[in-house]
Amino acid sequence: xxxxxxxPLKTYLVIAGALFCLTAITVxxxxxxxxxxxxxxxxxxxxxxxxxxxxxxMHLLWDDKKNLTxxxxxxxFLGIFITITLLDxxxxxxxxPEVEYPINKRAAFYDSLPLTDTHGNPVDEHGTDSHEGxxxxx
Amino acid sequence: MAENQKQNxxxxxxGIMSWLLTLDHKxxxxxxxxxxxxxxxxxxxxxxxxxxxLAAPGNDFMSNETYNNVYTLHGAIMIxxxxxxxxxxxxxxxxxxxxxxxxxxxxxxxxxxxxYIYTLGALFxxxxxxxxxxxxxWTFYTPYSTTSTSNVIPMTMGIFIIGFSSILTGLNFxxxxxxxxxxxxxxxxxxxxxxxxxxxxxxxxxxxxVIAITMVLLILERLLGIGIFDPALGGDPVLYQHFFWFYxxxxxxxxxxxxxxxxSEIIPVHSRKKIWGYKFIAFSTLxxxxxxxxxxxxxxxxxxxxxxxxxVFSFITYFVGIPTGVKIFSWILTMYKGQVxxxxxxxxxxxxxxxxxxxxxxxxxxxAVALDIHLHDTYFVVAHFHYVMQGxxxxxxxGGLHHWWPKTMGAMYNQTVASICCLGVFLGFNGTFFxxxxxxxxxxxxxxxxxxxxxxELHNYSSFWSGILGLSIFIAIMNLLWSLRxxxxxxxxxxxxxxxxxxxxxxxSPPHPHNFEEEPVLEHGxxxxxxxxxxxxxxx
Ligand code: HEM
Ligand SMILES: [Cu+2]
Numbered sequence: 001x002x003x004x005x006x007x008p009l010k011t012y013l014v015i016a017g018a019l020f021c022l023t024a025i026t027v028x029x030x031x032x033x034x035x036x037x038x039x040x041x042x043x044x045x046x047x048x049x050x051x052x053x054x055x056x057x058m059h060l061l062w063d064d065k066k067n068l069t070x071x072x073x074x075x076x077f078l079g080i081f082i083t084i085t086l087l088d089x090x091x092x093x094x095x096x097p098e099v100e101y102p103i104n105k106r107a108a109f110y111d112s113l114p115l116t117d118t119h120g121n122p123v124d125e126h127g128t129d130s131h132e133g134x135x136x137x138x
Numbered sequence: 139m140a141e142n143q144k145q146n147x148x149x150x151x152x153g154i155m156s157w158l159l160t161l162d163h164k165x166x167x168x169x170x171x172x173x174x175x176x177x178x179x180x181x182x183x184x185x186x187x188x189x190x191x192l193a194a195p196g197n198d199f200m201s202n203e204t205y206n207n208v209y210t211l212h213g214a215i216m217i218x219x220x221x222x223x224x225x226x227x228x229x230x231x232x233x234x235x236x237x238x239x240x241x242x243x244x245x246x247x248x249x250x251x252x253x254y255i256y257t258l259g260a261l262f263x264x265x266x267x268x269x270x271x272x273x274x275x276w277t278f279y280t281p282y283s284t285t286s287t288s289n290v291i292p293m294t295m296g297i298f299i300i301g302f303s304s305i306l307t308g309l310n311f312x313x314x315x316x317x318x319x320x321x322x323x324x325x326x327x328x329x330x331x332x333x334x335x336x337x338x339x340x341x342x343x344x345x346x347x348v349i350a351i352t353m354v355l356l357i358l359e360r361l362l363g364i365g366i367f368d369p370a371l372g373g374d375p376v377l378y379q380h381f382f383w384f385y386x387x388x389x390x391x392x393x394x395x396x397x398x399x400x401x402s403e404i405i406p407v408h409s410r411k412k413i414w415g416y417k418f419i420a421f422s423t424l425x426x427x428x429x430x431x432x433x434x435x436x437x438x439x440x441x442x443x444x445x446x447x448x449x450v451f452s453f454i455t456y457f458v459g460i461p462t463g464v465k466i467f468s469w470i471l472t473m474y475k476g477q478v479x480x481x482x483x484x485x486x487x488x489x490x491x492x493x494x495x496x497x498x499x500x501x502x503x504x505x506a507v508a509l510d511i512h513l514h515d516t517y518f519v520v521a522h523f524h525y526v527m528q529g530x531x532x533x534x535x536x537g538g539l540h541h542w543w544p545k546t547m548g549a550m551y552n553q554t555v556a557s558i559c560c561l562g563v564f565l566g567f568n569g570t571f572f573x574x575x576x577x578x579x580x581x582x583x584x585x586x587x588x589x590x591x592x593x594x595e596l597h598n599y600s601s602f603w604s605g606i607l608g609l610s611i612f613i614a615i616m617n618l619l620w621s622l623r624x625x626x627x628x629x630x631x632x633x634x635x636x637x638x639x640x641x642x643x644x645x646x647s648p649p650h651p652h653n654f655e656e657e658p659v660l661e662h663g664x665x666x667x668x669x670x671x672x673x674x675x676x677x678x
Contacts, residue, residue, distance in 0.1 A: 066316070077344050080431055084447070085380045088435070091444035 005062035161246035167232030174224030193601035205587035206273035213276030236641035239320035244313035262296030308342030334399025349385035383434035397534035408484035409476030422461035455505030482556035486537025493529025518578025562610030569603025636674035
């Protein structure tokens with residue numbers, strides 16, 4: 001810490017004001033439904049606020065850049081963890097062709113065959129099980 | 139010199155409180171060493187108990203339930219109470235400030251706090267043992283760990299607490315390396331052990347919080363039934379494995395990187411030759427630390443994770459081999475045309491090269507997803523990780539103890555006994571674990587107390603040699619302790635190996651309580667054997 005940066009009070013107040021405005025925005029947008037964008041917008045605003053806090057209130061903007069590097073690195077590791085873990089859950093079962101291309105029991109190929117459910121029991125045209133109570137019948 | 143002799147950190151100041159409340163990194167290092175050795179002994183006894191049970195098929199010596207407890211405690215104690223804290227905590231604390239020419243670490247009080255946090259965590263583990271043990275395996279996989287009636291909570295709580303000790307030590311070391319170097323000691327003049335500790339510390343502070351939160355989630359799931367890992371509640375049991383290995387694969391580098399650092403110190407000194415490829419070794423440390431974060435899924439090839447992840451993880455795993463190979467070749471080239479002397483530390487370093495290479499290469503086998511489907515959870519994996527953790531880390535640790543013993547304790551052990559013990563460790567180790575590769579290839583699963591008769595011969599062989607291994611380590615440590623008797627003091631100017639890092643050239647053995655009487659002035663690099671001659675001195 002060779003030189004100490006003294007932040008003027010005004011900067012703090014401006015940032016605090018910005019944070020309040022952003023909070024208001026978060027509340028305001030929650031009244032609209034953007035569908036799948038909801039989460040992205042909410043997280044985007046929150047991330048922006050967190051960045052302001054880190055840069056100005058935590059002094060990362062003026063500090064030795066090593067501190068900023070450390071901070072960004074920790075975010076990067078979090079990113080690695082989440083991304084690669086999602087590579088798993090996102091693609092799970094992908095090795096089974098029927099997951100990627102589910103079998104369509106109503107395809108033309110099956111027209112000559114009686115319709116069956118996943119256990120091979122015959123079903124009627126509307127997809128409901130026509131056999132009742134004969135689970136143990138082999 | 140005469141007055142100097144009285145002023146060393148071991149004898150000054152006096153009294154039990156001066157040890158328990160000490161802020162001196164050297165004393166804290168010794169306390170870690172003491173704690174580590176106790177748990178090493180405990181873990182070792184458990185291991186020999188398992189080998190006794192496995193010497194013949196059938197439950198001759200313990201029940202299946204006992205066996206489950208024994209292997210869980212063995213693994214958890216060795217990893218969380220000995221290997222991970224012991225090298226950075228003991229040798230790292232002891233040597234880091236000395237190597238930097240500093241008076242102490244950056245935050246001495248935090249350093250003492252880390253030690254007591256470690257002690258507190260250890261008490262939880264001891265409580266677990268007294269309360270009847272835990273039987274989930276050191277990995278605490280769900281769903282078994284959320285349903286097992288054994289003491290999962292105190293054990294995981296202990297690991298949670300010890301994690302903080304690890305993080306604080308890492309933080310302390312990073313600050314020390316950045317801020318406490320004497321003028322002129324630039325990054326490329328640092329001993330490679332310091333680089334190794336730097337890489338280790340980075341992994342400690344970035345990975346350890348994840349194991350801590352994993353343990354908390356596990357405890358919460360057990361206590362409150364929140365559905366993080368239980369599919370019935372919307373959770374995912376494989377997620378536990380992601381969490382666990384996101385820490386525990388990097389953790390294997392917390393275990394091995396300091397060992398690499400020790401080897402990088404021992405080999406040039408005992409070959410009297412400048413280290414080959416200084417920058418290669420330094421940067422391979424950092425790249426191992428980084429790549430280590432991208433490969434955790436190679437522990438999960440049979441867990442049901444997606445095939446896409448299997449391929450990605452398998453592919454990235456091979457990359458670990460590159461920086462590791464760079465180091466091995468650099469060490470071999472350092473010895474090439476050097477004046478290699480077969481002192482006990484060097485014998486340990488040579489054993490390390492041999493054993494770690496086997497361990498690392500079999501790791502690459504296991505990283506190949508198709509092969510691992512067959513080998514996962516067999517004795518092949520057991521043999522692999524013992525070759526790297528015991529053949530690598532523990533052998534390097536023993537080598538480091540023998541190398542720095544005259545420095546830190548001011549006494550020289552019986553070198554003949556030490557060399558014979560090293561040979562015993564080497565033979566005993568291979569005799570114990572090489573058959574386990576064969577057992578694994580033939581399909582012997584891990585974590586069972588009994589087995590089919592066709593495995594009996596190899597198991598029997600393994601058990602026999604484990605006795606030799608245990609005995610050799612025991613005698614090696616007794617030999618070190620025996621050297622501490624009163625009549626065996628060394629002259630404080632002793633530098634028996636003719637090493638040229640600051641801890642050898644600028645302070646007495648054992649060091650002054652404040653490390654250096656005046657701030658050292660750097661005269662040469664850590665391995666300048668081509669430029670300067672430092673004669674070995676060895677006087678009683
Ligand atoms: C050369 C680099 C290495 C590679 C490519 C590698 C690869 C692997 C792989 C693929 C596995 C999973 C095997 C399975 O469960 O089926 C494994 C297990 C393991 N490795 Fe390594 N490894 C390497 C180095 C190390 C080092 C240096 C250590 C520790 C010092 C280590 C400690 C372990 C442990 C403890 C396990 C087993 C954990 C368990 O399931 O209980 N490995 N390794
Ligand atoms: Cu791994």
